[in-house]
Amino acid sequence: xxxxxxxxxxxxxxxxxxxxxxxxxxxxxxxxxxxxxxxxxxxxxxxxxxxxxxxxxxxxxxxxxxxxxxxxxxxxxxxxxxxxxxxxxxxxxxxxxxxxxxxxxxxxxxxxxxxxxxxxxxxxxxxxxxxxxxxxxxxxxxxxxxxxxxxxxxxxxxxxxxxxxxxxxxxxxxxxxxxxxxxxxxxxxxxxxxxxxxxxxxxxxxxxxxxxxxxxxxxxxx
Amino acid sequence: xxxxxxxxxxxxxxxxxxxxxxxxxxxxxxxxxxxxxxxxxxxxxxxxxxxxxxxxxxxxxxxxxxxxxxxxxxxxxxxxxxxxxxxxxxxxxxxxxxxxxxxxxxxxxxxxxxxxxxxxxxxxxxxxxxxxxxxxxxxxxxxxxxxxxxxxxxxxxxxxxxxxxxxxxxxxxxxxxxxxxxxxxxxxxxxxxxxxxxxxxxxxxxxxxxxxxxxxxxxxxx
Numbered sequence: 001x002x003x004x005x006x007x008x009x010x011x012x013x014x015x016x017x018x019x020x021x022x023x024x025x026x027x028x029x030x031x032x033x034x035x036x037x038x039x040x041x042x043x044x045x046x047x048x049x050x051x052x053x054x055x056x057x058x059x060x061x062x063x064x065x066x067x068x069x070x071x072x073x074x075x076x077x078x079x080x081x082x083x084x085x086x087x088x089x090x091x092x093x094x095x096x097x098x099x100x101x102x103x104x105x106x107x108x109x110x111x112x113x114x115x116x117x118x119x120x121x122x123x124x125x126x127x128x129x130x131x132x133x134x135x136x137x138x139x140x141x142x143x144x145x146x147x148x149x150x151x152x153x154x155x156x157x158x159x160x161x162x163x164x165x166x167x168x169x170x171x172x173x174x175x176x177x178x179x180x181x182x183x184x185x186x187x188x189x190x191x192x193x194x195x196x197x198x199x200x201x202x203x204x205x206x207x208x209x210x211x212x213x214x215x216x217x218x219x220x221x222x
Numbered sequence: 223x224x225x226x227x228x229x230x231x232x233x234x235x236x237x238x239x240x241x242x243x244x245x246x247x248x249x250x251x252x253x254x255x256x257x258x259x260x261x262x263x264x265x266x267x268x269x270x271x272x273x274x275x276x277x278x279x280x281x282x283x284x285x286x287x288x289x290x291x292x293x294x295x296x297x298x299x300x301x302x303x304x305x306x307x308x309x310x311x312x313x314x315x316x317x318x319x320x321x322x323x324x325x326x327x328x329x330x331x332x333x334x335x336x337x338x339x340x341x342x343x344x345x346x347x348x349x350x351x352x353x354x355x356x357x358x359x360x361x362x363x364x365x366x367x368x369x370x371x372x373x374x375x376x377x378x379x380x381x382x383x384x385x386x387x388x389x390x391x392x393x394x395x396x397x398x399x400x401x402x403x404x405x406x407x408x409x410x411x412x413x414x415x416x417x418x419x420x421x422x423x424x425x426x427x428x429x430x431x432x433x434x435x436x437x438x439x440x441x442x443x444x
Contacts, residue, residue, distance in 0.1 A: 054371035055326060066315055070329070073321035080314040092302040093288055099295035104277060107292070107329045112339065120360070125347045138342070149276035 005030035006062040008052065010037045011214035014110050014175035015071040016059040020214075021171040022075040024205035026082050034216035037115055057116075072099075072106055075168050087168050098162045101150065101169035105176045109143035112136075113179060136183045144180065144190050147173075151192040159199050166200060174200050178211065227252035228284040230274065232259045233436035236332050236397035237293040238281040242436075243393040244297040246427035248304050252283075256438035259337055279338075294321075294328055297390050309390050320384045323372065323391035327398045331365035334358075335401060358405045362398065366412050369395075373414040381421050388422060396422050400433065 007023065007030050009016030023030050035058050036043045043049060044056045053060040053069050061068045063081075068074045079087045088095050111117070113136040121127035121135060151157045161169035177197045180187065187194055200206045211217055229245065229252050231238030245252050257265045257280050265271060266278045275282040275291045283290045285303075290296045301309045310317050333339070335358040343349035343357060373379045383391035399419045402409065409416055422428045433439055 054368040054375075055330065055365075056368070057330070068315075068318050068322065070322040070325040072329075073318045073325055076321060077314055077318035080317065092299055093290075095302065096290050096295045096299035099298060100290065100292035103292040103295055103328075106325075107294075107333050108277065108279070111329050111333050116364075117334065120357075124353075124357070125349075127347075131346075135342075135346070143277075146276040146278070153276075 004062075004064045006033060007031070008033045008035050008049070008060040008062075009058045009214075010035055011211045011217040013037065013058045014179060015057070015106075017175035017178070017209055017211060018071045018106075018171045019059045019061060019074050020209035021166075021174065021206055022078055022087060022168070024209050025085065025087065025166055025171075025203075026078060028078070028082060032215065034214070036216070072102060072168065072172075075171060079168075085165065087166070087171065089162060089167070094156065094162060097154075097156060098167045098169045101147065101161050102172040104143060104147055104150070105172040109139055109176060110172075110179075112139040113183075133183055136179070137185045140176065140180045140183065140185050143176070144185075144187075144193060148190045148192055151196065157192065160196055166203065166205075170196065170200050173197065174206055226284075226286040228255060229253070230255050230257050230271070230282040230284075231280045231436075232257055233433045233439040235259065235280045236401055237279070237328075239397035239400070239431055239433060240293045240328075240393045241281045241283060241296050242431035243388075243396065243428055244300055244309060244390070246431050247307065247309065247388055247393075247425075248300060250300070250304060254437065256436070258438070294324055294390065294394075297393060301390075307387065309388070309393070311384060311389070316378065316384060319376075319378060320389045320391045323369065323383050324394040326365060326369055326372070327394040331361055331398060332394075332401075334361040335405075355405055358401070359407045362402045362405065362407050365398070366402065366407075366415060370412045370414055373418070379414065382418055388425065388427075392418065392422050395419065396428055 005028060007019060009020065009032065035049060044058060050056050052067055055069060059071055059074065061074045068077055075087060088098055118132050121132060151161060156162050158164040160166050161173060173193065174197060177193065207213065227250060229241060231254065257271060259266055266280060272278055274289055277291060281293055281296065283296045290299055297309060310320055340354050343354060373383060378384050380386040382388050383395060395415065396419060399415065429435065
């Protein structure tokens with residue numbers, strides 16, 4: 001059963017990173033098939049992959065022949081079909097809070113810093129790396145400001161975003177944090193986010209999902 | 223009970239429009255409190271509203287004193303607490319498909335055309351209305367191309383995005399369609415999207431949720 005799970009991803013894709021975290025938290029084995037987003041104009045645009053995911057984006061999960069797209073939808077699917085351990089709380093208000101924290105990042109932060117958007121800014125607005133960095137930091141800072149308020153000011157925040165076990169929200173927080181570091185966003189103003197990121201980083205499930213731990217990551221510079 | 227529901231929104235906000243559709247489909251009465259996103263620099267930035275939603279975005283739903291943000295999370299909350307009629311199918315694969323269609327729009331299309339992003343393009347890249355239009359049409363066309371493939375090519379597509387009753391996916395499709403028309407995107411290439419939009423438009427629940435039907439919409443030009 002578990003070996004039927006195939007994940008098409010890319011080492012540095014935030015959305016694929018989220019799904020890797022969820023698979024690891026649930027202890028699910030899966031076959032990883034890397035899709036290189038830059039080489040040869042982007043392997044995600046090849047007809048074979050487009051047939052799997054017409055959006056030509058990663059990730060894409062295949063489970064026993066059925067194809068699933070969109071990282072949050074994939075994680076909810078895994079949570080419904082492999083319930084232990086749960087990645088969403090049991091009560092509707094708690095579930096809504098976890099989903100809102102996840103969507104704050106997955107809807108209002110991450111898509112703005114996605115590769116295809118940065119490519120468009122370069123092509124249409126002649127944005128160089130410095131301008132792309134300013135753009136990326138602006139939207140991450142905007143999201144992190146709100147996320148910090150929602151985490152620091154809420155009684156349900158625990159060791160993780162919601163309570164003392166990791167949820168869908170943490171699976172979105174850690175990849176976005178990785179991006180924030182990559183773009184050199186100063187993180188002093190987000191103590192709760194940093195604390196939760198640290199708690200996640202202590203878990204093997206998060207460490208094994210990290211971009212640099214993937215087979216398709218480039219070798220570190222000597 | 224129902225009168226305890228308070229929706230903070232804005233007539234032309236796609237995300238608020240989604241929640242209005244869901245509330246109407248479920249036959250739930252609610253009090254509408256408009257937040258004007260442009261007047262006085264944007265009422266969403268006022269301290270009273272920021273205390274409700276630190277993201278300073280609409281919508282925000284208050285249910286008996288509890289505050290909920292993020293339109294898809296709000297709709298799933300309504301579906302869990304007021305299950306009839308359901309806005310998600312019962313089977314995990316069907317639920318994943320509906321969520322993926324919704325997220326295609328809510329994550330990968332809508333946030334790029336949001337007011338705050340267009341304001342940033344104007345301020346940082348001197349984008350005028352023509353350039354903002356080109357930007358908006360580019361991302362809607364990119365999303366609609368994939369959405370059309372995913373709808374036209376799938377056996378589960380019915381009168382609506384998934385089967386013959388409206389779901390979360392239709393609640394996202396109709397507001398995005400409204401935006402596509404607003405930005406004058408040619409729609410010839412999306413026959414399935416157009417057909418589903420038409421089926422939705424025949425329902426009172428969608429018509430009453432339309433931007434122009436809201437109390438805070440400006441009077442039509444004479």
